[in-house]
Amino acid sequence: MIGNETYKMSKDLKELHLITNVIIIKVKLKILIFSICCNINYRRILMRIKNLLLSLVVLGSIGVSIPAAVDAAVESPTFNGVKISWDHGRKFGVFSYSTVQTGVFDHSATANSTFSGWKKPGVRAHAEQYVGTKAATAYWNCR
Numbered sequence: 001m002i003g004n005e006t007y008k009m010s011k012d013l014k015e016l017h018l019i020t021n022v023i024i025i026k027v028k029l030k031i032l033i034f035s036i037c038c039n040i041n042y043r044r045i046l047m048r049i050k051n052l053l054l055s056l057v058v059l060g061s062i063g064v065s066i067p068a069a070v071d072a073a074v075e076s077p078t079f080n081g082v083k084i085s086w087d088h089g090r091k092f093g094v095f096s097y098s099t100v101q102t103g104v105f106d107h108s109a110t111a112n113s114t115f116s117g118w119k120k121p122g123v124r125a126h127a128e129q130y131v132g133t134k135a136a137t138a139y140w141n142c143r
Contacts, residue, residue, distance in 0.1 A: 079105060079142040088138030096136035097128040105142040112137055 098109040109116040114129040
């Protein structure tokens with residue numbers, strides 16, 4: 001219940017729910033028939049499928065997180081031995097951006113052809129430009 005009203009599913013959502021349940025029932029029925037024909041325990045098959053799917057989800061999430069950690073470690077630039085905080089990429093898939101900050105040097109950011117201007121130590125330099133589907137390039141500079 002939401003507030004005082006009973007939640008009602010839309011017609012499309014009900015149809016999708018019904019179709020999903022029918023597919024699940026068909027798959028379970030095929031597994032049951034297979035287990036009877038091959039003299040294998042039905043619940044054991046379901047547990048193996050569940051464990052396989054769980055393993056795939058866990059491995060997939062680990063596989064997705066490792067490249068992000070590697071990128072963060074690799075893309076920590078240094079200038080005269082001092083680490084620079086730099087973030088760059090795309091926003092909403094169509095904007096190129098570059099953000100840089102350091103507490104030691106004057107610094108600037110460039111996104112494609114947009115220049116942030118020189119900023120004093122401790123002040124964030126940010127540049128952003130609309131690029132659509134074209135290549136997004138980002139640069140940082142210190143002096």
